[in-house]
Amino acid sequence: MAQVTVNIDGKAYRMACEAGQEDHLVDLAARFDSYIGNLRGQFGEIGDLRLTVMAGIMIMDELHDLQTLVDANAAELNDLRAKAGDADSARAAHDDEVAAVLENLAGRLSTLSRKVSGADK
Numbered sequence: 001m002a003q004v005t006v007n008i009d010g011k012a013y014r015m016a017c018e019a020g021q022e023d024h025l026v027d028l029a030a031r032f033d034s035y036i037g038n039l040r041g042q043f044g045e046i047g048d049l050r051l052t053v054m055a056g057i058m059i060m061d062e063l064h065d066l067q068t069l070v071d072a073n074a075a076e077l078n079d080l081r082a083k084a085g086d087a088d089s090a091r092a093a094h095d096d097e098v099a100a101v102l103e104n105l106a107g108r109l110s111t112l113s114r115k116v117s118g119a120d121k
Contacts, residue, residue: 009036009048035059 004022005014006029017025035055043051 006030006033008033009040009051032059 001016002019002022003014003016004025005012006026007013008029013029015025015029032055035058036051039051039054039058043054
């Protein structure tokens, strides 16, 4: 288990993470610190716990909006996949119809050819 020190609101926190995830954890902490900094800039000294709760709620609100967007995109993707499946089925049916018409024409041409050559007398 790796260890990394992150800074949030001017305070250092030693945290453990999986090996290779150190940079990711530092980035997450920096992003969280920016929420705290923005809130502190707007509301001043209102207490660390209150700032942390407010930042957490803001992040959860953004997460909710992103989840709504992901759900809408997933629904649209499923709809498009269904339409693509329907289009594939329609194309396959059309291909079968064309093949049947071509087979019919080939048979008629063969019959006509035999008649023209006198083989069908």
